[in-house]
Amino acid sequence: MPELPEVEVVRRGLTSHLVGRRIREAQVFNDRAVRRHQGGAADFAAVTAGHTVTAVRRRGKYLWFALDDGDAIIAHLGMSGQFRVGGSVPVEPHHPHLRVRFAFEDGGADMDFLDQRTFGGMSFSAGGADLPAEIAHIARDPLDSEFSLPQAVAAIRRKRTEIKRALLDQSVVSGIGNIYADEALWRAKVHYARATQVMTRPIVTKVLEAATEVMKAALEVGGTSFDALYVNVNGESGYFDRSLNAYGQQDRPCPRCGTPIRRDAFMNRSSYFCPHCQRPPRPTRAR
Numbered sequence: 001m002p003e004l005p006e007v008e009v010v011r012r013g014l015t016s017h018l019v020g021r022r023i024r025e026a027q028v029f030n031d032r033a034v035r036r037h038q039g040g041a042a043d044f045a046a047v048t049a050g051h052t053v054t055a056v057r058r059r060g061k062y063l064w065f066a067l068d069d070g071d072a073i074i075a076h077l078g079m080s081g082q083f084r085v086g087g088s089v090p091v092e093p094h095h096p097h098l099r100v101r102f103a104f105e106d107g108g109a110d111m112d113f114l115d116q117r118t119f120g121g122m123s124f125s126a127g128g129a130d131l132p133a134e135i136a137h138i139a140r141d142p143l144d145s146e147f148s149l150p151q152a153v154a155a156i157r158r159k160r161t162e163i164k165r166a167l168l169d170q171s172v173v174s175g176i177g178n179i180y181a182d183e184a185l186w187r188a189k190v191h192y193a194r195a196t197q198v199m200t201r202p203i204v205t206k207v208l209e210a211a212t213e214v215m216k217a218a219l220e221v222g223g224t225s226f227d228a229l230y231v232n233v234n235g236e237s238g239y240f241d242r243s244l245n246a247y248g249q250q251d252r253p254c255p256r257c258g259t260p261i262r263r264d265a266f267m268n269r270s271s272y273f274c275p276h277c278q279r280p281p282r283p284t285r286a287r
Contacts, residue, residue, distance in 0.1 A: 027103075153201055
């Protein structure tokens with residue numbers, strides 16, 4: 001699933017193509033793409049037409065297009081969603097993954113939403129230009145200018161769970177997914193299963209600072225692309241997969257100590273870590 005750096009790359013690409021343009025029509029080719037819109041596909045097309053996009057904003061992994069009357073269009077990429085600009089995807093015959101197409105009054109390039117696995121989608125949010133109510137529960141992310149590191153540290157330390165589970169909880173800190181959680185924990189030398197309630201403030205701070213550093217580094221090179229499912233709006237891939245130290249590196253030597261990277265199952269995902277640098281927590285003894 002695209003994480004914060006990948007979604008931010010898409011946001012920046014959409015900003016340069018959409019801001020100031022008036023939507024002429026939205027064509028929905030698969031109802032599942034707008035399943036979160038209560039009125040259905042026909043209503044989604046009706047309420048979005050005629051609006052001008054004034055900004056493209058992001059909260060964690062969510063995007064929204066702020067509209068001129070104070071409303072918004074919310075978008076989530078899910079596992080495989082893509083926005084493509086430039087009319088490179090033909091409508092006839094239909095591309096098998098084309099879900100929604102936006103055409104504009106200026107007659108310029110259309111914007112297409114493609115989604116192979118259809119886990120992503122779009123919806124209309126009345127009055128949501130500043131922050132849609134539907135995603136107000138999502139916490140700020142480490143790249144947000146108003147993100148509070150002390151507040152995020154305190155929120156994590158209040159949880160009674162494993163540190164990686166807390167990092168993936170979007171109501172605690174948003175934007176961090178499986179890839180960057182593993183990379184941040186590797187940088188901070190913290191095991192993914194370490195209990196948050198026994199972690200000191202400096203250690204949690206170190207983990208969040210590592211997450212910030214790794215996501216900024218990924219953003220500089222366009223994010224992480226393992227296949228053609230994640231691309232920018234112009235179809236280009238990111239290159240951070242070449243800089244990963246832990247995620248996906250099973251059996252390869254740890255760049256820090258040379259110990260083979262290990263993979264464990266965790267939360268129906270894979271967790272990659274160095275068993276030497278990131279020592280597993282001691283098991284709790286029953287009294």
